[in-house]
Amino acid sequence: MKTWFFIYFYEDLKKEELGITASNCKYHFLNNYHTLLGNIKINDSFNLFMLILYGIILSVKIIRGFIFFNILLLIVSLSSCQQSPPQHDNKNNPPIPPLLKGGSGERKLKVLTTIAPLYSFTKNITGDLADIDNLLPSGVGPHEYSFSPLDVKKITGADVLIKNGVNLESWMDKLIASAGKEKLIIVDTSSGVKIMNNDPHIWLSPKNAIIQVENITNALVKTDPGHSEAYKNNAENYIQQLKTLDKEIQEEVNKLKQKEFVAFHSAFLYFAKDYGLKQAAVIQEYPEKEPSPKHIASVIDTIRAAGIKAIFSEPQISPKIVEAIAKDLNLRVYSLDTLETGAPYPEWYEDKIRANLEVFKKALN
Numbered sequence: 209m210k211t212w213f214f215i216y217f218y219e220d221l222k223k224e225e226l227g228i229t230a231s232n233c234k235y236h237f238l239n240n241y242h243t244l245l246g247n248i249k250i251n252d253s254f255n256l257f258m259l260i261l262y263g264i265i266l267s268v269k270i271i272r273g274f275i276f277f278n279i280l281l282l283i284v285s286l287s288s289c290q291q292s293p294p295q296h297d298n299k300n301n302p303p304i305p306p307l308l309k310g311g312s313g314e315r316k317l318k319v320l321t322t323i324a325p326l327y328s329f330t331k332n333i334t335g336d337l338a339d340i341d342n343l344l345p346s347g348v349g350p351h352e353y354s355f356s357p358l359d360v361k362k363i364t365g366a367d368v369l370i371k372n373g374v375n376l377e378s379w380m381d382k383l384i385a386s387a388g389k390e391k392l393i394i395v396d397t398s399s400g401v402k403i404m405n406n407d408p409h410i411w412l413s414p415k416n417a418i419i420q421v422e423n424i425t426n427a428l429v430k431t432d433p434g435h436s437e438a439y440k441n442n443a444e445n446y447i448q449q450l451k452t453l454d455k456e457i458q459e460e461v462n463k464l465k466q467k468e469f470v471a472f473h474s475a476f477l478y479f480a481k482d483y484g485l486k487q488a489a490v491i492q493e494y495p496e497k498e499p500s501p502k503h504i505a506s507v508i509d510t511i512r513a514a515g516i517k518a519i520f521s522e523p524q525i526s527p528k529i530v531e532a533i534a535k536d537l538n539l540r541v542y543s544l545d546t547l548e549t550g551a552p553y554p555e556w557y558e559d560k561i562r563a564n565l566e567v568f569k570k571a572l573n
């Protein structure tokens with residue numbers, strides 16, 4: 209170390225005196241530093257003083273360099289944190305291995321979604337780069353669904369199964385067991401959504417839909433890495449569209465006079481919470497079960513107490529009970545779509561949510 213200090217001192221301060229330039233000094237340092245040492249009188253008190261001074265300067269330089277290096281490390285680690293995938297990834301989902309390598313001429317990824325909104329989300333992410341099918345027939349909702357041999361075949365042919373989660377697909381384990389399918393990547397799109405009362409109807413709020421789209425994108429990017437850039441770009445564009453929809457709903461709901469409503473079944477909890485409405489009561493207490501007289505009595509009390517002027521039915525059903533309550537209390541009946549059934553296409557989700565928004569605007573003004 210002493211020698212090193214000395215050579216530096218020599219290089220900086222004595223080079224002119226000894227007729228040595230900086231470059232050939234380094235050359236000497238590397239190849240023949242003993243010779244250079246011999247040229248300096250180490251006992252000379254001035255040289256010794258300069259050597260100590262240089263030692264201090266060099267120590268400061270080293271410490272400064274150390275601090276700079278650590279700051280650089282911190283910046284690098286922070287920026288790598290920012291590049292990590294969205295926080296909704298993998299909470300309910302196991303790690304996903306790549307399934308297709310993405311070489312030219314390789315077959316398309318086969319994706320099966322359970323309900324129509326998930327088909328709409330996935331189609332917007334993949335475009336024509338994957339084959340997408342929806343499990344539920346267009347007229348059947350997830351609460352009353354029982355699978356057919358054709359549905360078992362759909363599972364057998366799929367690489368990836370995209371489900372809503374929150375136990376909406378309570379029949380799923382049986383269906384997969386019937387298909388005898390071992391290698392199936394299952395994506396739970398509810399991962400990262402804040403669940404309320406174990407209610408599965410998360411898709412009815414576009415804020416949740418954005419999280420579901422992110423979860424689907426993460427899974428597809430990992431499964432089919434050859435198309436990862438296209439999937440990410442498409443998802444980004446689609447999420448922008450959903451954000452526009454979200455803003456539009458908020459602006460319209462802010463203008464509504466009445467904020468409380470009664471729905472047929474508890475599907476609009478998330479929508480109401482996210483946009484400042486209140487699902488004051490639901491007529492059907494449990495899916496697929498007739499409401500009890502006691503429950504109907506409490507719904508009527510709520511309607512009277514909140515001054516509710518309209519109740520909501522659903523397009524796929526014509527519940528006599530809704531008509532009876534409306535007649536008794538002189539209420540108007542409107543139809544809200546829970547998006548549980550239908551023949552989806554890419555814009556289907558946005559179209560249906562906007563149609564519901566129009567119904568809210570008519571019913572709650």
Ligand SMILES: [Zn+2]
Binds near residue numbers: 409473495
């Ligand atoms: Zn439902």
